[in-house]
Amino acid sequence: MISGVGVVSPVGIGRTAFWNGLCGGLGGIHAVSRLADMSDDDFGAHGRLVAEVSDFDPNVHLVNHRKHFKTMSRDVQLGVAAADLATEDALLSHGSIDPERVGVVFGAGRIAPGPLALVEGAAACMKKDGTFDPDRWGELGLPSVPPLWLLRQLPNMPACHVSIALDARGPNNTLTCQDASAILALDEAARTIARGAADVMIAGAASSNTDALDLARMRSAGELSAQTNDPEHALRPFDARRDGTVAGEGSAVFVLERYDHAVRRGADIYCELLGTGSASNGIRSDQGTGIANAMKFALNRGGISSIAGIGHINAHGKSTKWDDLVESRAYHTLFGADLAGVPVTALKSHFGHTDAGSGALELAGSVLALRNRQLPMTLGFETPDPLCGIDVVHEGPLSLKGTSAVSVNSTKTGQAAAAVLQAV
Numbered sequence: 001m002i003s004g005v006g007v008v009s010p011v012g013i014g015r016t017a018f019w020n021g022l023c024g025g026l027g028g029i030h031a032v033s034r035l036a037d038m039s040d041d042d043f044g045a046h047g048r049l050v051a052e053v054s055d056f057d058p059n060v061h062l063v064n065h066r067k068h069f070k071t072m073s074r075d076v077q078l079g080v081a082a083a084d085l086a087t088e089d090a091l092l093s094h095g096s097i098d099p100e101r102v103g104v105v106f107g108a109g110r111i112a113p114g115p116l117a118l119v120e121g122a123a124a125c126m127k128k129d130g131t132f133d134p135d136r137w138g139e140l141g142l143p144s145v146p147p148l149w150l151l152r153q154l155p156n157m158p159a160c161h162v163s164i165a166l167d168a169r170g171p172n173n174t175l176t177c178q179d180a181s182a183i184l185a186l187d188e189a190a191r192t193i194a195r196g197a198a199d200v201m202i203a204g205a206a207s208s209n210t211d212a213l214d215l216a217r218m219r220s221a222g223e224l225s226a227q228t229n230d231p232e233h234a235l236r237p238f239d240a241r242r243d244g245t246v247a248g249e250g251s252a253v254f255v256l257e258r259y260d261h262a263v264r265r266g267a268d269i270y271c272e273l274l275g276t277g278s279a280s281n282g283i284r285s286d287q288g289t290g291i292a293n294a295m296k297f298a299l300n301r302g303g304i305s306s307i308a309g310i311g312h313i314n315a316h317g318k319s320t321k322w323d324d325l326v327e328s329r330a331y332h333t334l335f336g337a338d339l340a341g342v343p344v345t346a347l348k349s350h351f352g353h354t355d356a357g358s359g360a361l362e363l364a365g366s367v368l369a370l371r372n373r374q375l376p377m378t379l380g381f382e383t384p385d386p387l388c389g390i391d392v393v394h395e396g397p398l399s400l401k402g403t404s405a406v407s408v409n410s411t412k413t414g415q416a417a418a419a420v421l422q423a424v
Contacts, residue, residue, distance in 0.1 A: 001424075003267040004090025004255030006082040006204075007364050010051040010248060010351045013061065014085055018361075019368045021350065022376035023397050028052070028351045029231040029246050032210065049227060049234045050210045051248030051352025053078065068161060071151040074249065075111050078357070079158035079206030080165060082251035086202065087166060090255035090267060097265075103170030103198040105188045106159035107181025107205030109355035111152070112213050120144040158206050162253075170198040179316065179409045180278065181205045182252070182359030183417035187276035189256045199261050204253030205360040209353065215247055223320060223353075235353070236380030237317030237346035238324050238388045245319045248352020252360035254367070271370045274302030274404070274420040281414030288330025290416035291316075291408055295334055302420035304404065307338045311402020312375050312393075314366045316409050317346025318353055327410065328388035343400075345393045349379035359409040363419060366405040370423040373400045 007014060010028025011021030021028075028051040058069065061081045065072070072080070083104075087093075092102075121141035127133050151157060156174040163172050171192050175184045182205035189201035209218070218224050225244035227234035235246040262269055277297025281290040304310065316327055331339050347365045348358060369375045374397045381394035403423040410416040 001257055001259050001262050001272055002254050002270045002367055003257055003262045004086040004092065005270060005364055005367055006085030006087070006089060006253045007251070007361065008053055008056060008078045008082045008085070009250040009252070009361055010053050013053070013056060015089060015364070015368060018364065019372065022347065022365055023374060025377065025379060026350065027231060027379050028248070029234055049225065049231055049246050050215070051246055052210050053249055056081070065161070065165060071148050071157065072161065073111050073152040073157070074208040075108065075206050076152070076158050076161055078208060078249060078251040079106065079204065079253065080161050082204060082206065082253040083162040083202055084165065086204070086253040086255050092200070092255065097200055099167045099169045101170055101199040102166065102168040102202070103172055103189070103192055104159050104163045104166070104168050104202045105171070105173045105175065105185045105192070106162065106203070107175045107177070107185040107356045107360065108155035108158050109176065109178060109181065109207035109357070111155060112208070112211035118145060162202060166202065168202060177415055178355055178411040179358055180411055180415050180417035181356040182363055183276060183407065183409055183419045184278060186254065186256070186273065186363070186419055187278070187417070190273055190276065193256060193258055200255060200257045202253060203256055204251060205356040206251030207355040207357040208249035209247040209355050210249050218247055225319070233380045235319045235349050236382070237315065237319045237349055237378055238328065238385055238390060238392050239381045240383040240385040242319045242321060242324060245348070245353040248354040250351055250354050250357045250361050252357070252364040269424050270367050272422045272424055274304070274422045275299065276417065276419045277301060278415070278417045280416065285414055286326060287333060288326040290414050291327055291330035291410050292334040294416040294418040295330070295406060295408060298406065298418040298420045302422070304420060307335045307342060309402070309404055310342060310406055311400050311404050312343045312345065312366070312369070314362050314405060314407040315344050315346045317348050317378070319348065324385070325387055328390050331390060339390065341391055343375055343393045343398055344390045345375055346378045347376065349381070350376070359407070359417070362409070363407045366407045366421055369400065370403065370405055370421055374398065375400050
């Protein structure tokens with residue numbers, strides 16, 4: 001059971017602000033401020049729009065963690081803040097539960113190294129002619145690098161900081177599977193509880209893709225939208241005119257516990273996690289085999305035999321020509337003609353593509369949708385792509401008829417994960 005939700009996103013911090021932002025059609029995409037003085041020759045037009053959590057201040061949202069700031073990258077800060085909100089929402093407090101029975105499993109992406117921390121070291125290795133001398137690095141450069149610099153980049157640090165902050169001494173793990181990380185973390189958390197190794201698990205994911213190096217990497221891979229001054233239409237999943245994704249950042253964290261444990265302590269239960277599944281494309285990368293199989297495994301595990309039992313699909317919806325096409329093929333392969341009329345939403349259109357954090361934020365969207373019986377719309381969608389052929393919710397929030405949902409994520413390398421949720 002999910003009994004707590006914490007969110008830090010470009011459309012709101014906290015589950016209430018996040019939900020209001022989604023239902024209000026709020027888009028978190030805007031021009032990145034720190035690149036405002038760079039010309040197109042310096043960086044290029046692609047990547048000038050991002051989805052940042054512009055109102056996140058660690059001095060405010062991490063007031064109890066200040067002594068750890070030096071070892072917290074942006075990704076870690078977002079994740080710890082979301083975990084704090086989730087445990088607060090679940091009414092968990094120190095001493096209320098045996099810390100040996102509380103565990104943490106977190107999804108993390110590739111944490112940007114923060115090049116500014118290496119500037120002094122690089123400067124120490126410059127020769128008189130202005131060129132960099134690598135032979136000086138060991139003697140002059142390395143001693144100038146802050147000794148805790150590496151700790152900021154380790155992907156297991158979000159899980160470490162969350163467990164320290166909550167005094168969670170139970171099972172602890174980190175999954176680094178890009179976009180699929182959040183659902184895989186949720187899967188491991190549920191399995192940990194099911195085998196009796198913990199009563200409560202804190203599970204989620206966090207990542208920030210808005211560093212200059214991240215933007216440059218995504219631009220060189222041809223993933224970013226060419227839009228520079230139209231945030232509303234920069235990321236438009238499954239639209240015929242989509243031309244790429246937009247980098248973002250954010251985190252969502254969930255408190256999972258056994259039903260009897262949640263009831264005994266009077267927790268407010270959001271929904272039930274019926275099942276999860278994971279798979280890979282293998283050599284069939286053009287057919288979305290991984291997505292189709294991940295959904296099939298999750299539905300089977302959740303005891304849902306047909307699409308008639310699905311209230312909505314929360315799509316990966318990356319907004320690139322190829323990824324959206326392959327994803328839609330997976331849906332048609334799995335469900336065939338029964339797919340018609342099943343509402344699909346793609347929430348990256350609100351908060352961007354955040355790597356590991358995307359799946360967590362999307363999952364939070366479905367959890368809250370089931371609670372509120374309403375499905376947020378996909379932003380920027382105007383012209384349906386006939387090659388995709390799916391029913392994208394886009395004219396406003398949709399009143400939900402079904403009581404279950406499937407949330408889906410996949411990676412560039414073909415790994416996919418799906419989670420099935422059931423309203424209570």
